[in-house]
Amino acid sequence: MSEVPLLAVDDLAVEFRTRSGTVRALERVGFALARGETLGIVGESGSGKSVTAFAIMGILDAAARVTAGSIVFGGLDLLTASERTLQEMRGRELAMIFQNPRAALNPIRPIGRQIEDILIRHANVLPAQARIRAIEKLAAVNIADPERRARAYPFELSGGMCQRVMIAMALACSPALLVADEPTTGLDVTTQAVIMDLVADLARREGMASLLITHDLGLAMDYCDSIAVMHAGHIVEVAPAAELFRAPRHPYTQKLIAATPRPAARLGDLAAIPGGLPDLRRDDLPPCRYSARCERRGEMCDETLPMIEIAAGHRVACQYPQ
């Protein structure tokens, strides 16, 4: 990653204003993604994974405010770009797939037509050719009998098939970056494997970078080059996938790996992570948001939260990395 990264998120902070106080959802979030690279963002629910994805796509909730940082994609700061520019980017350069594909598709429009709409809007495809191109896109995501399926409505397709359609739509314009927010949660494991293989295969073929948001550490291990672990709005550790699994340095990463049922583990090997996420509305949040749950906690933890570079591409936010 010596060249300029495709995506560089730096010092990002996002807050949500709610009736019961300001939620500090993200703080000092930073990572970089090279062309063709796959980064996994893992963490428990409420850790800020999806907020990070939504901030990149520029589709944060109206109650959210970006209070610091920058998101630079292909040389353009997405946070200061106009909505018009963003609309051009989304679909063409930046694409996203969501957890519930059936809900993300238009229920009263045949799926082929929905792909045609995108091709006409973003890929300068002439309406006369859109139908044929849409069928090609369906075939590219391994949908059998694409001519017939193009006329189907989302309710006529299985969950796995709907996710294939979502992927076909997201990749219709060969984007440079795909953001996948829990793309296979709720699908069967066999379907999950097929969908993940498909995305990895298409990404490799098109040289597309991808950001995989998941709560499933095992899935991230299998499909990502690097993994960022989030906890309570902080990235606590980033490392190449194999290194993160082999030599995690942050206490939370270590606990997360120990708590995940893995192929060789026995019930006695699994350890629970004590405590829960801190209330992000508190005014007196400590610098390290994990410190209250941490066994390694020391005097320095209430002072500052350093980001220590352990090795190339391996950073850990901890005063006492082990």
Next chain:
Amino acid sequence: MTALLSVDRIEKRYAVGGRGLLARLRQEKPAFLHAVDTVSFTIGRGETVGLVGESGCGKSTLVRLVTRLIDPTAGAISFDGTDTAAVPAKRFGRSPLRSRIQMVFQDAEGSLNPRFTAFDAIAAPARRLARLSAAALKARVEEVAALTGLPRELLGRFPHQLSGGQKARVGIARAIVDVSVQVVILRLLDDLKRRLGLSYLFVSHDLNVVRLLCDRVLVMYLGKIVESGPADAVFAQPAHPYTKALLSAIPSFDPGGKRNAVRLSGEPRSPIDPDPNVCRFYGRCPKGVERCATAMPALTMVTPDRQVACHFPETEPKIARSAADKALNGETLSS
């Protein structure tokens, strides 16, 4: 080992279409969705049996049949020597056996009444099934709350005031009051099994969790059991091509380790009036040959404790036996 639960050739068919006036005038025959098709299995006392398979394969229907929330179309269910299939589901709620078969649901939030406090939720089955005095009821609820690690102070809270883990505990406490998965809950289930001698039918998508918790595993595909056996042996050496694909889909925690994985193409066959002479897995099976489309493979014993429904089971009997022996000698669970 006498089985606690014995399910014999149970079936559940749902009529689809052909029941409207127009259909009747045209004298159309109704079609039937075969949700559960001739399924037999047993669960021993204190045994944990895992049930796996993709959504739509009939797992939930099977569980609802066993817990007697719905009536089977055919077949027998024997629970502790009593034929429970003979009692209509409507009346089973008042049967003394009701208290001995309980369910814990996946969505702890959705399965709790939002207007019931934790105490009410746990007490409801006890109130209905046993005649206890108010004091005895309170004592019983506090006892099971303590057993499941639910602090007494939380008993007055409503579901929205409890964390996910606490809600799951209420769900479990509720199920044992009469006598996304967290480690704590798995440990709790394992611990309760040891202390109370519970048997579980454990339904899960997470095969790693099934492997951790279960003694035996049943693999379902489109309404039929396609493989059964000791969890360790099945996981070490799956015999049915569907089981193989299922296990192959588990994340391996190995970057780039998915290269030679078995992947299923296509969609499952329709469960509506399936051809009785075609293997249900035909069409998606990497092995499928002509014989699979002309003769349905029966669930057959391949080793004394393993059954497979496939014309071409993968397992070498010798290897399977040694794996199964290991599973029997070395305990599946250790904590």
